[in-house]
Amino acid sequence: MTSTPAESSLFEPARLGALRLPNRLVMAPLTRNRAASDGVPRPIMATYYAQRASAGLIIAEATTPNAVGQTYPHIPAIHDEAHVAGWRRVTDAVRAAGGRMFLQLQHGGRVGHPDNSGLTPVAPSPVPLPETIHTPSGRRAPVVPREMTAADIRSTVADFATAARNAVDAGFEGVEVHAANGHLLHQFLAKGTNHRTDAYGGPVSGRIRFVVEVVRAVVDAIGPERVGVRISPGNTVNGIEEGDTERIHPALVRALADAGPAYVHIVFADPDQPLFREIRETWPGTLIANPVLGWGGPLPADGGRRAGERLLAAGADLIALGRAFLANPDLVERLRIGAPLNPVRDEYAMYTGGETGYTDYPTLAARHSRAGTPEPAGR
Numbered sequence: 335m336t337s338t339p340a341e342s343s344l345f346e347p348a349r350l351g352a353l354r355l356p357n358r359l360v361m362a363p364l365t366r367n368r369a370a371s372d373g374v375p376r377p378i379m380a381t382y383y384a385q386r387a388s389a390g391l392i393i394a395e396a397t398t399p400n401a402v403g404q405t406y407p408h409i410p411a412i413h414d415e416a417h418v419a420g421w422r423r424v425t426d427a428v429r430a431a432g433g434r435m436f437l438q439l440q441h442g443g444r445v446g447h448p449d450n451s452g453l454t455p456v457a458p459s460p461v462p463l464p465e466t467i468h469t470p471s472g473r474r475a476p477v478v479p480r481e482m483t484a485a486d487i488r489s490t491v492a493d494f495a496t497a498a499r500n501a502v503d504a505g506f507e508g509v510e511v512h513a514a515n516g517h518l519l520h521q522f523l524a525k526g527t528n529h530r531t532d533a534y535g536g537p538v539s540g541r542i543r544f545v546v547e548v549v550r551a552v553v554d555a556i557g558p559e560r561v562g563v564r565i566s567p568g569n570t571v572n573g574i575e576e577g578d579t580e581r582i583h584p585a586l587v588r589a590l591a592d593a594g595p596a597y598v599h600i601v602f603a604d605p606d607q608p609l610f611r612e613i614r615e616t617w618p619g620t621l622i623a624n625p626v627l628g629w630g631g632p633l634p635a636d637g638g639r640r641a642g643e644r645l646l647a648a649g650a651d652l653i654a655l656g657r658a659f660l661a662n663p664d665l666v667e668r669l670r671i672g673a674p675l676n677p678v679r680d681e682y683a684m685y686t687g688g689e690t691g692y693t694d695y696p697t698l699a700a701r702h703s704r705a706g707t708p709e710p711a712g713r
């Protein structure tokens with residue numbers, strides 16, 4: 335039976351580490367390419383995130399922990415003082431609006447290009463991305479990444495720790511280590527991209543080593559309650575071929591349990607999958623689940639509410655939604671009262687740099703004051 339709007343467990347408060355969240359809805363990290371070309375967050379980003387401050391938690395978009403880790407143009411960074419100052423404006427605005435934020439730390443590995451970062455990308459093995467990549471001059475052929483040396487591995491682990499400290503200095507409550515969606519950490523986990531014969535490759539215990547070292551370093555830098563880890567078991571985005579999804583992720587989660595971060599966050603979590611249940615049984619901490627809502631098509635009319643409730647019933651603690659938050663600054667209130675949702679507009683507007691498709695999605699209040707009455711369901 336479907337619950338009536340206000341009854342849902344999605345709107346119950348929850349704890350995450352030392353934080354008290356007013357509801358269980360998390361804004362998933364969403365890359366929007368609105369930073370300046372040097373990675374400094376622009377003021378429009380403060381407006382955008384403050385508009386969404388009623389989320390139980392905001393996980394801010396993928397942000398680069400060191401220069402070579404940059405994926406695309408206009409991705410924010412967090413490795414120098416100007417980045418920290420730029421992000422400080424964003425976290426101040428969100429806090430003033432009553433919200434809480436983590437920052438996602440993303441090193442792209444082979445998902446990068448010299449035209450974007452000025453540097454040759456690095457990766458576990460010299461296996462290029464099997465697709466073209468977005469650059470300021472359009473889509474370009476991928477370059478073969480340089481295989482990371484032991485010294486590169488040590489310095490990258492240290493860069494994640496420094497970036498995490500910077501994030502706390504910038505006013506974030508914590509960071510999410512991005513080990514999902516085909517970026518550097520996922521490249522270490524996956525057989526298709528990790529051909530190493532040293533301690534960071536080969537069997538499951540070798541392929542999880544880098545991720546665990548990064549998470550341990552970040553936990554040591556800012557404390558376990560401020561750290562989460564995002565994983566995407568089975569997701570083939572960015573040409574990733576894990577090879578042994580059912581083995582690598584439970585082993586990783588067991589190792590992470592020893593390292594003690596506050597949460598694990600699963601992309602495309604399906605409560606009917608044995609792997610989801612195994613991770614839930616293995617993971618002692620908070621589990622954030624980002625439901626499967628149909629990728630490439632429109633969102634369900636309820637924005638993911640029913641899918642989120644099913645995941646909570648299956649043991650998830652918090653529910654992350656991406657596109658529904660992108661298009662609905664007041665998503666929590668809309669879901670609470672069962673109001674219609676703004677549809678996600680033209681996909682290109684997601685990445686085009688200005689206000690359009692970014693800060694101009696109306697709240698219910700704005701629509702009502704313009705139109706006098708609510709509009710019918712938009713999707």
Ligand SMILES: Cc1cc2nc3c(=O)[nH]c(=O)nc-3n(C[C@H](O)[C@H](O)[C@H](O)COP(=O)(O)O)c2cc1C
Binds near residue numbers: 514638
């Ligand atoms: C525009 C856009 C940007 C995204 N950027 C990121 C990102 O920076 N980091 C990440 O882990 N996932 C990213 N994702 C994936 C989302 O976090 C989320 O997993 C995905 O949209 C599925 O959730 P949804 O069906 O609720 O949108 C992005 C998705 C979209 C649509």
